[in-house]
Amino acid sequence: MSGRIRAMHYEFRDTAYQGKIIRHIKAIGVDSHGRCIAPVTQLHVIRRVLERTHETLVVVVMTSQGRVLAVRSAFMQAFEQAHPCLYDASYQWQTANYRNPSLSQVG
Numbered sequence: 032m033s034g035r036i037r038a039m040h041y042e043f044r045d046t047a048y049q050g051k052i053i054r055h056i057k058a059i060g061v062d063s064h065g066r067c068i069a070p071v072t073q074l075h076v077i078r079r080v081l082e083r084t085h086e087t088l089v090v091v092v093m094t095s096q097g098r099v100l101a102v103r104s105a106f107m108q109a110f111e112q113a114h115p116c117l118y119d120a121s122y123q124w125q126t127a128n129y130r131n132p133s134l135s136q137v138g
Contacts, residue, residue, distance in 0.1 A: 038128060039073045039128070040128050041056050041058060041126070042056065042058075044122045044125065048110050048114065049109075049110075050087065051089050053089050053110055054088055054089070054091065055090075059126065063095060063119055071092055074092045091107075093119075
């Protein structure tokens with residue numbers, strides 16, 4: 032299931048780690064260390080689609096107040112120790128546009 036969102040713009044940054052790409056995603060304009068609550072439901076849909084279609088991609092959803100939502104595994108714990116999360120301004124973010132292919136043809 033790819034969710035019921037038609038499209039969403041979001042920001043991301045990638046980090047290579049042990050043969051995988053760790054992709055942090057967040058809503059545009061949201062400071063993941065700020066007080067504002069980020070809209071994460073749509074980002075979870077995007078996370079599921081990306082991980083299903085790209086075998087080497089692990090997606091981390093950035094929320095707010097420094098929290099991240101990702102599968103807790105030994106791999107991710109090792110990644111987090113090797114690459115501590117810094118403030119958003121410390122990274123160069125790129126923008127992307129998710130379009131739901133099953134809804135893009137609907138008028």
